[in-house]
Amino acid sequence: KKKEATEGYKRVSTPIIARESLFIKSGHLPHYKESMYSPMDIDGENYYLKPMNCPFHHAVYASKPRSYRELPLRLAEYGLCHRYEKSGELQGLMRVRSMEMNDAHIYVRPDQVKEEIKKVIELHEYYYNIFGVKKTRYRLSLHDKKELGEKYINIPEAWIENEKILREVLKELKVDYCEAENEAAFYGPKIDIQIYSIIGKEYTLGTVQLDFAQPARFGLKYTNEKGKEEMPYVIHRAPLSTHERFIGFLIEHYTGAFPVWLAPIQIEIMAVSEKFNA
16 A cells, blocks of 8 residues: 555545446446356346456546646556456465455556556555565466457457557567467456466466556546547556465465565464473
8 A cells, every 4th residue: 555655546446336338338247147056136227246446547537627747647546356266266365256455556658658667566666675576477468369359359450559659669578478369358458477486386366457448438538738538558466365375375475484574473472381381
């Protein structure tokens, strides 16, 4: 929280449940329904448990007119989310159905996109250095044009442009990365930060997503310096992933022998006999 405050993030808190119409607007129901819990009927309307924070943050952004001077606007939340992972996919703390997301959404002008993504990646590296995560790899997760309209939002030119932006950022940062087709979010490409456990198992820990679809769906606007309305880009980021997955990774990473500052119990005193207890 302190780090995000110094980085200019504003903390928000959003509901754990929302009307069906919110998830239709965001595109999650048509593209993500299998990973959402079944709806609840409340007064004749369907309500869903929140699977992610982004539609709620977009509603916060849209709650009042925005000026170009406000951007980048960084909204952060430790939001509780629920996802219906199939029973065979559940794995200890690494893949769970109820999770606390270290989440934020950053609303930027087109000229701010690259610089803000670089700042986000630097924030990831800052956290990983603190926790001693040495082995990381960047993966540029792309769409598959054969899946447009089904798995992915069907705006081919936007996919090409946004993937180009992320590729340029990774090249300018001179980081080692690979590209993976058909691994993008349904609303845009992303940079996944892959980490490895003590036994070499690979996990996606952090992610940086560039969203071109939801701003249009939510009608997000800002007034530019000429008094005209423009649509912002949205950057989704979660450097520490879910707290459950990150803690699960740390247990394996340190094989239970945590550094003193991180250990739940830092010191115990044991007397050699009862007469020395006092």
